[in-house]
Amino acid sequence: MEVKTKGLKLADILTTIVIAIVFGIIYKLWGPLYSAVGVFGFHLDQLIYGMWFIASSLAYLLIRKPGVALLAEVAASSGELIMGSQWGLEVLIYGVVQGLFAELVFAAFRYRRFDAFVVSLGAVGATIGSLIMDFYKGYIEALAPWNMALFLLARFIGAILISGVFAVSLAKALEKTGVTQMWRPASKDDYDALNR
Amino acid sequence: MKWEVRCRETWLHETNPSLKLIVLVVLFFAVLFIHNPNVLINVSLALFVLFCFGTGYPANVLFWLFLPFFLVFVSTASSMMMFGEGTTTWVRWGLIHITAESFWRGVHIGFRALALGLLGLIFSLTTRPVPLFYSLMQQLKLKPKYAYSFLAAVRLLPIMLEEFQTIRYALTVRGVPNKGGLSKVKRYAIPLLSQSIRRAQRIAVAMEAKQFSGSGGRTFYYEIGFGKYDIWLVALFAALMFAAYYVGVHYPYISISDVR
Numbered sequence: 075m076e077v078k079t080k081g082l083k084l085a086d087i088l089t090t091i092v093i094a095i096v097f098g099i100i101y102k103l104w105g106p107l108y109s110a111v112g113v114f115g116f117h118l119d120q121l122i123y124g125m126w127f128i129a130s131s132l133a134y135l136l137i138r139k140p141g142v143a144l145l146a147e148v149a150a151s152s153g154e155l156i157m158g159s160q161w162g163l164e165v166l167i168y169g170v171v172q173g174l175f176a177e178l179v180f181a182a183f184r185y186r187r188f189d190a191f192v193v194s195l196g197a198v199g200a201t202i203g204s205l206i207m208d209f210y211k212g213y214i215e216a217l218a219p220w221n222m223a224l225f226l227l228a229r230f231i232g233a234i235l236i237s238g239v240f241a242v243s244l245a246k247a248l249e250k251t252g253v254t255q256m257w258r259p260a261s262k263d264d265y266d267a268l269n270r
Numbered sequence: 271m272k273w274e275v276r277c278r279e280t281w282l283h284e285t286n287p288s289l290k291l292i293v294l295v296v297l298f299f300a301v302l303f304i305h306n307p308n309v310l311i312n313v314s315l316a317l318f319v320l321f322c323f324g325t326g327y328p329a330n331v332l333f334w335l336f337l338p339f340f341l342v343f344v345s346t347a348s349s350m351m352m353f354g355e356g357t358t359t360w361v362r363w364g365l366i367h368i369t370a371e372s373f374w375r376g377v378h379i380g381f382r383a384l385a386l387g388l389l390g391l392i393f394s395l396t397t398r399p400v401p402l403f404y405s406l407m408q409q410l411k412l413k414p415k416y417a418y419s420f421l422a423a424v425r426l427l428p429i430m431l432e433e434f435q436t437i438r439y440a441l442t443v444r445g446v447p448n449k450g451g452l453s454k455v456k457r458y459a460i461p462l463l464s465q466s467i468r469r470a471q472r473i474a475v476a477m478e479a480k481q482f483s484g485s486g487g488r489t490f491y492y493e494i495g496f497g498k499y500d501i502w503l504v505a506l507f508a509a510l511m512f513a514a515y516y517v518g519v520h521y522p523y524i525s526i527s528d529v530r
Contacts, residue, residue: 084419091420155394157394218353248460
């Protein structure tokens with residue numbers, strides 16, 4: 075029997091990081107898109123901001139262990155940094171804070187629920203993390219009130235839609251490919267299949 | 271990390287990666303707490319000079335790398351200029367309300383975005399992943415199972431890019447229209463992710479068999495230490511920050527000393 079080690083196993087860490095690096099590429103490509111949408115003004119760009127929280131949601135949905143949400147977000151943002159993100163070092167610090175807040179939400183549910191509701195709450199947590207950084211960096215509290223309300227609303231809605239609802243649909247599609255079998259305990263159906 | 275672009279190795283490449291990371295993170299937080307636009311403009315200019323002459327890349331590469339930062343500068347600054355609060359009105363046109371306060375605040379956060387971007391670019395242009403993770407293990411005691419997982423994942427990047435290209439060709443051959451926002455992301459993400467997860471699981475088995483997950487003491491193929499350039503690094507950034515602060519306070523460009 076394998077000795078139960080504390081924390082994540084190497085296989086969990088490696089898959090989390092690999093998933094995160096895939097999203098690191100997407101995060102990097104998302105940057106120019108975000109800037110392009112931002113030209114239209116009225117905080118339309120905030121609607122797609124939520125993509126930057128998806129690595130933690132998806133890693134949590136697939137691997138379902140404590141710590142993977144934080145690790146995934148840190149790995150994705152460092153991947154983005156290494157590829158030369160247009161925000162530079164900022165993405166790494168944002169990644170740490172966002173991952174931490176998403177992780178706290180999942181911890182609050184004791185890593186037992188893996189549905190759209192919890193993941194959306196995780197996305198909301200990550201959004202709050204990003205807003206805390208924005209308050210320091212961008213003086214967003216100095217925007218006119220109607221403008222700030224629009225800003226906040228757009229970011230929260232975008233986060234829930236992309237890192238909540240969309241992440242769940244991605245995870246479901248990935249479950250169908252069978253790659254997540256490694257982390258799931260054998261079910262009753264599996265034993266029945268053996269007896270058939 | 272540009273594999274295809276050749277660059278001259280500068281003294282910044284020789285510095286200890288962990289130390290460089292720490293120095294730049296400290297600068298990051300320092301920049302966040304600068305509220306005087308004069309100081310911030312000086313810091314940005316100093317970092318820009320370092321970016322141009324310290325990273326060892328040819329001018330045309332630097333130009334293309336810098337272009338997105340300019341976009342970020344404009345987009346960050348304009349939103350605050352047009353919609354920020356203030357008392358001294360310059361222009362009012364419908365919802366757009368430009369005041370002296372919001373204008374300078376916009377300039378300030380534009381320069382801040384620029385400074386933070388340059389910090390990251392200087393780091394990623396002068397740091398190779400292998401020495402970085404070896405240094406993180408040796409100086410900052412990052413657990414080897416995390417560091418080697420990162421390195422293995424970095425090695426998978428070119429394979430992923432190749433697979434991305436393959437999926438694109440496959441979709442083109444099958445006549446799938448190249449449009450759609452999230453559905454397009456999904457079309458690419460599912461095969462990319464599932465293949466990557468399978469590959470990661472196989473690599474993990476091999477790495478566990480070779481005791482990369484072990485918690486015992488390790489020896490390292492690359493020993494990363496400190497050298498004279500590390501003293502230069504700390505001294506240079508300390509001098510830059512001090513000079514930027516001194517010049518900004520005593521010889522200001524504009525009369526505003528706090529944009530809040």
